[in-house]
Amino acid sequence: MVRSVAVIAFPGISPFHLSVPALVFGHGGPEASRYRVSICAEAPGTFPSEAGFDISVAHSLDEIASADTVVVPSWVRDRPPSRPLLDAIRGAHERGTRVVGLCLGAFPIAESGILDGREAATHWHAADELARRYPRVRVRSDVLWSDLGDVVTSAGTAAALDCCLHLVRSDFGAGVAAELARRLVLAPHRSGSQAQFIPLPAPREDGEDAIERAMVWARLHLSEPVDLDHWSRAVLLTRRTFTRQFRERTGQSPQQWLIGQRLDRARVLLETTELSVDSVAGESGFGSAASLRLHFGRVLGTSPSAHRDTFATR
Known part of the structure; x- marks a missing residue:
């Protein structure tokens, strides 16, 4: 099934931001046949970009x-969206079209009213202004993106790439998204709940980043029980130091991060294999199908079986 994507351009737009959805949804690989991308504007024609070229x-x-x-x-930010643009956004939403605002794109979407009483993500630098202008919107500056199903908003720059890749994954499954990510040299998946900005000191030049080594070690042992004491000893840190440095490095506790990694492993197995839910739970380190279902429901709002039915690659 081919999905159509309309990307809205305007005078003064950043060429990078315009290229993100065009690149992800309209890439020249096999994924390109899954989307038809159209760049549109309120007044078609030639107009200047932020970079100085037309x-x-x-x-x-x-x-x-x-x-x-x-x-x-x-x-x-200081340009009020026109009535035709707002009417187009509202009309699309009323028809059941998915509306996506990347970076500052949350501003005209919030102006349309379809985010009233709901949450929206945007670049952390613009979050206070968005919240001040639209007090009925719960603004998130602490996440990469927010997916409400019908409305998706994200932080800017690299997070916009992650968000669009997430939409490909939602539309066509992990296999298609992973192949596209490899072609674009992107991480296959970054959770939307990941912090936008973490005050991270530069790693040592000799590459001895203990937390990075801990992440690699954990990914290699996802199917095994990983307790905090054993994990910290694997990288020669005390439990207290390990926990503190891990949170500074990732914005999450070690256990929160580990659950996210295990959920990612479980999703890939559900989407790309015929393993039973019990086997998927074992391979991803949850131990039991009941534990896997619990975390799936709590984090993803669905069940492993329903996820497989939606995204499995046959």
């Missing part, structure tokens, strides 16, 4: 009427 856009906002996904890849 961008030519052939399509009008009429493209939104037939799109499965509408992406606002950025915005100019």
